[in-house]
Amino acid sequence: MVPDFENGVSLGEMAEADVLARIFPRLPESASTLLGPGDDAAVLAAPDGRFVVTTDMMVEGPDFRQEWSRPEDIGFKIGAVNLADVAAMGAAPTALVVALGAPPETDIDVLEGIADGLRLACEQLAPGCGVVGGDLSSAPALTLTVTAFGDLGGRAPLTRSGAQPGDVIAVAGQLGSAGMGLELLFATENADEVESIKGSSLVAAQLRPHPPIALGVSASTTGATAAMDVSDGLVLDASRMAKASGVSMVFDELGIARAAAAIAPEATNRGFSDEDIVEHVLYSGESHALLTTFPADQVLPLGFTPIGLVIKQSAEPVYFGNRSLPIRGWNPFIY
């Protein structure tokens, strides 16, 4: 059924059905599919009568560069970041839909690589989750919108607003490494230099993040009071959680030192000072770590590290020991 196109053929030279025929076999299947591709819409199971939904658009230029990311990396990353948003609600990811815009001169290989990356992300991070539908469009830059679904298994969703004074703040996943990886990529001057640093775990954290997807459900089943995906930096995201919960968050020296120690060997190796490392742990974006709060008497589930305490709402939303921390932000239209 799949036409025998050579590699290197562009989307503009193929019929839509032939493009789809090349992509579909590479996409992961969802165990929740009741009616899959081929109709105007798909039908998915929502066994507990609710579903979690999140959507994210990534555009070539502001969000990724093909000089840095292979198509497989691009597919993996947009899959992973959407799965992370589902996990942060305490839900198990069930399915994705994918809308892709591309210039007509785009090689079909690029779409195949993106499909492979989506498959790997689902297989490695959320087995059973798969792609149930999508759309292809012509666009001036490669553009991907993934919408992800999750199942809460009868539990209440974890929100940003549930943190209570006295709770422990705990994170799962790595803080800071993706931001350091981005800094390393910005410092490269040619394709050879990019290739030479791709072995670094910091660069891998930027190009192909592995958020702790399964730990979203772990947090939920072990009594976490709040959770969120750390996408814009620990301090900014913690300040959002603090405001939503009506509390303040205090990071302790030991907790932040522990988070820094997790990435220090490679970071030091790549020329980052101890001060740089702590700065990245606190502020750099795209870590996709899972920020949670747990009652103080709860033994933290495997994979979580305590980094501080929730206190009653004080003058500032976030403190580091007894110093307040400046809140610095991220704006999608200023980069």
Next chain:
Amino acid sequence: MVPDFENGVSLGEMAEADVLARIFPRLPESASTLLGPGDDAAVLAAPDGRFVVTTDMMVEGPDFRQEWSRPEDIGFKIGAVNLADVAAMGAAPTALVVALGAPPETDIDVLEGIADGLRLACEQLAPGCGVVGGDLSSAPALTLTVTAFGDLGGRAPLTRSGAQPGDVIAVAGQLGSAGMGLELLFATENADEVESIKGSSLVAAQLRPHPPIALGVSASTTGATAAMDVSDGLVLDASRMAKASGVSMVFDELGIARAAAAIAPEATNRGFSDEDIVEHVLYSGESHALLTTFPADQVLPLGFTPIGLVIKQSAEPVYFGNRSLPIRGWNPFIY
């Protein structure tokens, strides 16, 4: 809470939170929302343990032009076309999520207009349906991805594959007018000419389509055997239904004449010949009419017009009387 920005300010001059604060109050609320915006994901009700999902990307240039479409039209249209895909499954639309990419110099008024259009589309076409989440990105061209959800109310989904020999083919909504409207827009040479034809129902069908959303559920509850949204032209879409169902479709002269008569007064007025009109009814895209099949003994529900009969699979998928009809297509990467 909403900062006092002047109109005319661009996205690049505003913080993301301020952009969202301007958009959110304009968006329609969904009656199915269990947990709305403010967390990493939303939670929606899926009362029958399943949900219908479809996604669609529209990009400035190939899919719409700001010289023709006001922001409100753009929002209305992407809402309407996604609702039409949900309706074609026999489902009632419940909610949308919206990812929007825009150049940083885009005026905030444009996003507000798009939000207004989405609200009007939901209010007019699918009351109770609303926007439950979204994402903002920077992009080289205005880009909208809407993902829409629907509820089947315990019924089996309508698919393309259920048409049976002996069934009546029936359509709801208008065939051909949106394509004629597009032809009129292409023939304009300046903004004044565009304004002068906006009063035409043909142009309105192109810029702000009103698909018969509620009739998807009507079709399902009155025993339709198959349904699909006519987005790529009646003949091409009917050929897809014919192939999926393993049947052939025969349009009759009277049925097509009836569909043509529905748009003939305005079309004739705008210079289309009788032959042009039939050509548009058969082939032109974006009509978002609802193509259905019903058992022959079923009284068609209000709003449906018979246009032909399903027969056993023959040499061609689609006939007009006893002549076969050439299948002509649409490719998103060739336009």
